[in-house]
Amino acid sequence: MKIKIDTPLVTVDWLKHHFNYENLIVLDCTIPKVTSKLKSTSDMQILGAVYFDIKNTFSDQNANFPNTVLNPKEFEKKAQELGINNDSIVVCYDNLGVYSSPRVWWNFKLMGFDNVAVLNGGFPKWKTKNYPTEPKQQHKLTKGNFVVKYSPTKIKYTDNVLSQLKDNHIIIADARSKGRFYGTEPEPRVDVKSGHIPNSKSFPYTSVLKEGVLKPKEELKLMFQKINPDYKEFIFTCGTGITASILALAAELSEFKKYAVYDGSWTEWGSSKNVPIEI
Structure with a gap:
C-alpha cells in the first residue's frame, strides 16, 4: 500500500504504524551541532533508514559558506541516488530530536516536493518507545525517479x-x-x-x-x-x-x-x- 501525507510533522507512533508501506523512505539527517558539545551522532539508526548527508552531499562544496543548497538539477540527481521517487513519502529525523531534520524538509519543499515530513522528537523519541533500530549502515539503493519542481x-x-x-x-x-x-x-x-x-x-x-x-x-x-x-x-x-x-x-x-x-x-x-x- 502507498500513502500520502498532509502534515509537515509526524509522531513516532505514526511512523511505526506506517513503517511497512512500500513508498516510505526514512532519512537520517543528523549533523554535528556547531554551538553545542552535545553528542549528535550515534552508532544506531532507525531500521532501514537512509543517511542524508547535508554537509558533504547535499550542500554546494564550492560555495563560500556552509550548508549552501545544491542547484536543482544536482539535488534531483542526488535524491534519485537515495532511491527517492516522485511518489515516495519522505520522513526526516535527526539524533537531537528536532534540529537538522527540518533543513532537509525545507530542502525538499524548495525543490517542489510536498510528500515530506519531520519526525517529531527524532531518534531519541523513537528509542524511548523501543521501536526497531539497527547499527549504522548504508542499504543498497535502487535509483529513484524523483523530479525537481523548483520553488524559488x-x-x-x-x-x-x-x-x-x-x-x-x-x-x-x-x-x-x-x-x-x-x-x-x-x-x-x-x-x-x-x-x-x-x-x-x-x-x-x-x-x-x-x-x-x-x-x-x-x-x-x-x-x-x-x-x-x-x-x-x-x-x-x-x-x-x-x-x-x-x-x-x-x-x-x-x-x-x-x-x-x-x-x-x-x-x-x-x-x-x-x-x-x-x-
Whole structure:
C-alpha cells in the first residue's frame, strides 16, 4: 500500500504504524551541532533508514559558506541516488530530536516536493518507545525517479534581504540565541562579526521546542501571531540556515504559509562587506 501525507510533522507512533508501506523512505539527517558539545551522532539508526548527508552531499562544496543548497538539477540527481521517487513519502529525523531534520524538509519543499515530513522528537523519541533500530549502515539503493519542481519563493539571498530591509510587508526573524542576536555572546565562527540584520526580530529556535520536540500546534500559532499579527511574509535567518529551517517548519505547522529561508544567513551577512549591522 502507498500513502500520502498532509502534515509537515509526524509522531513516532505514526511512523511505526506506517513503517511497512512500500513508498516510505526514512532519512537520517543528523549533523554535528556547531554551538553545542552535545553528542549528535550515534552508532544506531532507525531500521532501514537512509543517511542524508547535508554537509558533504547535499550542500554546494564550492560555495563560500556552509550548508549552501545544491542547484536543482544536482539535488534531483542526488535524491534519485537515495532511491527517492516522485511518489515516495519522505520522513526526516535527526539524533537531537528536532534540529537538522527540518533543513532537509525545507530542502525538499524548495525543490517542489510536498510528500515530506519531520519526525517529531527524532531518534531519541523513537528509542524511548523501543521501536526497531539497527547499527549504522548504508542499504543498497535502487535509483529513484524523483523530479525537481523548483520553488524559488522559498529561498532568499543576501541581495534579496538587503533590498527588503525596509519592506513593511516582510518580517525578518532570527533563530539564533538572543545573546548572538544582540552581540553579547560571540559567534561560533571567529571570522564572523557579531550583531543582527537591521529591522530583524529575535525569535530563538529553542522557543518553539521543548526537550527536542516541537511544541503543540496551538501554542506555536500564538507565538507566531504575537511576532507577526498581520500574517506578513517571513524571512527566517540563523547562523547557516539550519535552525532557520526549524522556524520554517513551525511556521508551516502554524499555518503561516508565506515564508522563505535566507540560505547564507548570518554567516554570510556577518562576513559580507557593505551590509548594515545592528547590535
